Amino acid sequence: MFSFLKNWLNKDQGNARSEEDLKRDIQEEASVDFAELSAHEAEIEGKEEPKRESRFQKIRTELSLHPAWEQQLDNEKKYTLRFLQAQLPEMVKGTVSVTGFSLIPQEGGVTVALFFRNGLDHPVRFKNVRLAIYLDDKPFARQRVDLSDMGPIPPRCSRPWEVFFPEDTYLHDAISFTRWKVMMKAGARTHVWPRHLDLDPEMEARMTERQKDRLEALSHSLPPIKANSVEITGFDIGRTEDGRLVAALLFRNGLTEDYRPDKLTITISDKDGDVVASGTVDARSIRVRPGTNRPWLIVFPANMVKKPNANLKRWVLQVT
Numbered sequence: 001m002f003s004f005l006k007n008w009l010n011k012d013q014g015n016a017r018s019e020e021d022l023k024r025d026i027q028e029e030a031s032v033d034f035a036e037l038s039a040h041e042a043e044i045e046g047k048e049e050p051k052r053e054s055r056f057q058k059i060r061t062e063l064s065l066h067p068a069w070e071q072q073l074d075n076e077k078k079y080t081l082r083f084l085q086a087q088l089p090e091m092v093k094g095t096v097s098v099t100g101f102s103l104i105p106q107e108g109g110v111t112v113a114l115f116f117r118n119g120l121d122h123p124v125r126f127k128n129v130r131l132a133i134y135l136d137d138k139p140f141a142r143q144r145v146d147l148s149d150m151g152p153i154p155p156r157c158s159r160p161w162e163v164f165f166p167e168d169t170y171l172h173d174a175i176s177f178t179r180w181k182v183m184m185k186a187g188a189r190t191h192v193w194p195r196h197l198d199l200d201p202e203m204e205a206r207m208t209e210r211q212k213d214r215l216e217a218l219s220h221s222l223p224p225i226k227a228n229s230v231e232i233t234g235f236d237i238g239r240t241e242d243g244r245l246v247a248a249l250l251f252r253n254g255l256t257e258d259y260r261p262d263k264l265t266i267t268i269s270d271k272d273g274d275v276v277a278s279g280t281v282d283a284r285s286i287r288v289r290p291g292t293n294r295p296w297l298i299v300f301p302a303n304m305v306k307k308p309n310a311n312l313k314r315w316v317l318q319v320t
Helices: 003-009 019-025 067-072 075-086 201-206 209-221
Strands: 029-033 042-044 095-106 109-118 124-126 128-135 138-146 157-166 180-185 230-239 245-253 263-270 275-282 292-300 315-319
Touching: 019 075, 029 180, 075 157, 095 180, 138 157, 209 245, 209 292, 230 315, 245 263, 245 315, 275 292
Parallel strands: none
Antiparallel strands: 029 095, 042 124, 095 109, 109 157, 128 138, 128 180, 230 245, 245 292, 263 275, 263 315
């Protein structure tokens, strides 16, 4: 604990960091409405339920240290945290947020130091929350974090804490960036984020490593989908020499059970809205597990291609 403080204050060099340097460490804030967090993620300390707050009322917060931090930190470090907290923006009442201020790559992962902020008039206890690190607005690492040791955060307060992201939470290996932030994902929202790529063994055997990497990157770059739904995204298309049309689809399963369709009607249109190919296919071989993405190829014979010379640089997929 407190490993980030050594970096801020340049303890090894014996030189305290300037206030301007400390201000530059504060990253972009990410907030969510407390009502969007599930009971497994956060709770109000006590029995009183929070009232629905006005979206226009802004509040300022004060520093709240965990009792262990209060005992172990000296006055200089407490001043640093108090100064950083005072630089944080006002909060919308009724929200909670996270704001990062230190990111330290180390052996086996990366440690982030951040303020967990409570914009309610009641103490809030974070329990099991999904956090994500974004580098230059692109997701870098995600994990669900047990924050029960952090204790309740008093009303209108910000509490500093450290979270370690091990390497197995990384979505890719590159750590080159100009800015970063931490996001909190609310479980009570109406959307989910399938991120695991599940390849059919026969298809995987025919794929190159580059193709696999491309699919992995696609899985992480697509936006969330509605909970309890399945989304099908077209990501590649081409023609064979004998006139067949081949389209690559990615099935994303937001259900809590396997997705196993019987038949699917697939229509591909060009940028002008003209139908290029359409047909009903036997889809019984498709099985997409919950929370996963699975690619699948659909091949239209030449006699089903209605517009052989269509411009497919931009194309639209419709599946029913």
